Amino acid sequence: MVGELIDKYIWLMETLLNAGPGGLSLEELQERYEERYDAAYPRRSFNNHRSAILDAFGVEILCDRSSNKYYIPGGDDSLDAATTTRWLIDTFTVGNMLSLGKERLSGRVSVDEVPSGHRHLTTIMKAMLEGRELSIGYQKYTAAEAEPLTVLPYAVKEVARRWYLVAFCRERGALRTYGLDRIRSLRETGGRFTIPKDFDVDSLFRVSYGVYLPDSGEKPVLIRLKAGPRETRYLRDLPLHPTQELEETLPDGSSIFRLFLIPNEDFIMELCRRGSRIEVLSPDSLRSAVASSHIEAAKLYE
Numbered sequence: 001m002v003g004e005l006i007d008k009y010i011w012l013m014e015t016l017l018n019a020g021p022g023g024l025s026l027e028e029l030q031e032r033y034e035e036r037y038d039a040a041y042p043r044r045s046f047n048n049h050r051s052a053i054l055d056a057f058g059v060e061i062l063c064d065r066s067s068n069k070y071y072i073p074g075g076d077d078s079l080d081a082a083t084t085t086r087w088l089i090d091t092f093t094v095g096n097m098l099s100l101g102k103e104r105l106s107g108r109v110s111v112d113e114v115p116s117g118h119r120h121l122t123t124i125m126k127a128m129l130e131g132r133e134l135s136i137g138y139q140k141y142t143a144a145e146a147e148p149l150t151v152l153p154y155a156v157k158e159v160a161r162r163w164y165l166v167a168f169c170r171e172r173g174a175l176r177t178y179g180l181d182r183i184r185s186l187r188e189t190g191g192r193f194t195i196p197k198d199f200d201v202d203s204l205f206r207v208s209y210g211v212y213l214p215d216s217g218e219k220p221v222l223i224r225l226k227a228g229p230r231e232t233r234y235l236r237d238l239p240l241h242p243t244q245e246l247e248e249t250l251p252d253g254s255s256i257f258r259l260f261l262i263p264n265e266d267f268i269m270e271l272c273r274r275g276s277r278i279e280v281l282s283p284d285s286l287r288s289a290v291a292s293s294h295i296e297a298a299k300l301y302e
Contacts (some may be wrong), residue, residue: 005052006122006125008037008049009049009052009053009057011033011036012029012046012049012050012053012061013053013057013059013061013072015029015032016061016070016071016072017072019071020071021071022067022069022071023064023067023069023070023071024069024070024071025067025068025069025070026043026046026068026070028069029041029046029070030046055129059072060072060073120165120180120183120186121156121163121180123186124153124156124165124180124186125156127153127188128153128154128155128156131192131193131194131195132153132188132189132191132192132193133150133151133152133188133189133190133191133192133193134150134151134152134153134167134186134187134188134189135148135149135150135151135185135186135187135188135189136148136149136151136178136183136184136185136186137149137183137184137185137186138178138182138183138184139182139184140182141182146184146185149169149170149171149172150169150170150171150189150191151165151167151168151169151170151176151178152167152168152170152193152195153165153166153167154166154167154168154175154195154199154201155199155201155204157177157201157205157211159210159211160210162179162180162181163179163180163181164177164178164179164180164211165177165178165180165183166201166204166211168193175204175213176213177211177212177213206242206243207220207243207260207261207262208261208262208264209241209261209262209263209264209266209267209270210264210266210267212262212264212265212266214262218262219262220260220261220262221260221261221262221263221283221286222258222259222260222282222283223258223259223260223261223263223280223282223283223286224247224256224257224258224280224281224282225240225256225257225259225271225278225279225280225281226254226255226256226257226278226279226281227254227255227256227257227277227278227279228253228254228277228278229252229253229254230277231274231277231278232249232253232254232255235255235257240257240259240270241259241261243258243259243260243261244257244258244259245257245258245259246258256281263285263286263289268286268289268290268293269293271290272290272293272294272297275294
């Protein structure tokens with residue numbers, strides 16, 4: 001039910017954005033809605049959707065009384081101010097297009113499956129919007145059974161084809177991250193919460209890699225990497241981390257990059273994945289960790 005509503009909110013925003021500044025009349029929206037969902041679109045439902053979109057996405061749908069047409073003021077500019085909203089709309093829109101075109105484009109569209117992206121995401125986002133506490137059954141890979149936890153859903157984060165819930169856990173008394181694919185059960189407790197005013201998920205992970213939260217006392221370090229000519233082009237288009245900066249381009253086309261982060265296990269695995277195309281120059285501890293990992297892997301093939 002929640003997923004269907006979000007789908008309709010996204011459809012309404014995308015339809016009005018595509019219509020441009022001239023907008024669409026209610027009759028035109030009703031006609032397009034019927035084509036899309038094979039159902040009537042009463043004025044009351046439309047007004048409820050307008051209100052929900054304003055509350056959930058901060059996007060206002062106005063009516064030009066001279067023409068009785070509805071529009072989103074500023075078009076894409078109003079959404080660019082909230083990058084997350086633009087991304088969310090694009091994500092749902094692409095998902096809808098892939099679903100609708102599945103039969104007609106069979107064999108022509110291929111996307112990686114995100115195992116945890118379809119199960120609990122909309123329910124968690126609804127709880128985030130309404131400030132509702134959740135009870136989850138969470139099973140770690142190392143655990144035989146799911147553990148019951150009470151969490152306050154602060155944010156969601158997608159990393160490496162997995163969705164994660166960033167939440168304050170009452171039992172742990174601290175922020176934790178939970179893979180949605182490891183959540184075995186989920187329900188609202190009836191409790192409410194207010195998220196701290198200064199909370200920002202991007203700032204939380206600013207010096208981390210992946211979904212690892214910094215441990216108490218952990219500090220980021222300056223990391224210098226040398227990338228070959230081909231890998232340099234990849235890193236310029238898709239940086240390893242938001243702190244990445246180009247330090248120097250060498251005569252042979254190789255480059256030296258600087259990053260400032262906490263080098264956790266996921267980061268070491270990412271460097272190892274790139275093999276000989278990238279070299280850790282400093283710090284020595286990270287260089288040794290990556291070298292050791294390569295050596296251990298090579299032993300498997302001796």
